[in-house]
Amino acid sequence: MEIVQGIHRIPCIFDGNRVMFVHLLVGTKKIMLVDTCLAHNPEQEIFPYMQQLGIQPCQINYVLISHSDSDHVGGNRIVKDHAPNSMFMCHKLDRPWVEDVTALLEGRYKQFDRPHGMSTPDSFVHQLYHDVKTCPMDMTLEGGEQIWLSEDWYVDVLHTPGHTWGHLSVYDPRSHALIAGEAALWNAILDKDWQPCMAPTYCYADTYLATIQRLLAMSIDVYSPSHWPLQMGKEVHDFLYESRNYCLRVEEELLNLSQRTESFTMLQAIDEICGLLGTWSPVANNAMAYPINANIARLVQRGQLEQSHNDQGHFIWRRA
Ligand SMILES: [Zn+2]
Known part of the structure; x- marks a missing residue:
């Protein structure tokens, strides 16, 4: 058209x-x-x-x-x-x-x-x-x-x-x-x-x-x-x-997650955030890695999350 x-x-x-x-x-x-x-x-x-x-x-x-x-x-x-x-x-x-x-x-x-x-x-x-x-x-x-x-x-x-x-x-x-x-x-x-x-x-x-x-x-x-x-x-x-508010909601849920767990991995974050903010079929949940990664980078940069590795060499984050 x-x-x-x-x-x-x-x-x-x-x-x-x-x-x-x-x-x-x-x-x-x-x-x-x-x-x-x-x-x-x-x-x-x-x-x-x-x-x-x-x-x-x-x-x-x-x-x-x-x-x-x-x-x-x-x-x-x-x-x-x-x-x-x-x-x-x-x-x-x-x-x-x-x-x-x-x-x-x-x-x-x-x-x-x-x-x-x-x-x-x-x-x-x-x-x-x-x-x-x-x-x-x-x-x-x-x-x-x-x-x-x-x-x-x-x-x-x-x-x-x-x-x-x-x-x-x-x-x-x-x-x-x-x-x-x-x-x-x-x-x-x-x-x-x-x-x-x-x-x-x-x-x-x-x-x-x-x-x-x-x-x-x-x-x-x-x-x-x-x-x-x-x-x-x-x-x-x-x-x-x-669009803007969704990005801020992801950030808020990542901070909430850091309050209720000792530390978390990307796969755990995907599971938790999609459970709260995902409206699509769960088979597509892995794409949530993109926004989560984006918001985590911002939280690490601001000093609100600390980044390290677990025994398998995967990234983990905890409340700073
Ligand atoms: Zn496209």
Whole structure:
């Protein structure tokens, strides 16, 4: 659907029940795609949608990747093959994981395995290599760039870190619409039926809260996130406040946990926090490691938790 003049929000389905919205910005001079979802999604949803508008894939001028997660970069190679002259862009800090699926797997998805005694299933790894087809970036961004799509229309690139270091959002000053990506993650990531399917996977709590604060101070009338319904008017603030408050609730529950136990591991924290704040199916509980890790880092930095290792060499924390 066209959410504001020139900006189309296209649902892409993956993993059976998941949805990710890519955005197509159509100006009179340039056409830009924001994100490519997974390898099957360009041909399944993105190109057919463009066809309806009378646009061929080879007419895409820019592809802006919001951040380094499989469901945002996986279709890159397919789009590049259909639009060989398009310019691919992402934030400088996310480029290593955007371009290389093994780096993404080791650096992001397996980051908790060794330090916390968790394990990434082989089936996940196999699926990842099947779903993600990368291509090199042509240009890296840092936020603050303006991309001109028509003679009289440009959009602003915003650096909105927290979910990743180099997360980007795109703001349209003409319509006050924000293509938000996962700048704010509400109290859960939702599936295609808007049911909670996993934890809000922010990774850097201070940075995440600062991003939300920045967005709260902006004039945003239409907020289009990757895995949530379109937010309009007053809903925009509610969405951002709920994202912020969830992060603070996780922190509060970690402090409570440190009061009632001698020490705790990541797996114990996941169990405890998901029991209190998890609205998704327990099979997805391990993704809670991302927000817990983010909040623990902040509490350790503030001197409220002490970090050490147990006999198995896994991290443990106790009240300082
Ligand atoms: Zn995503």
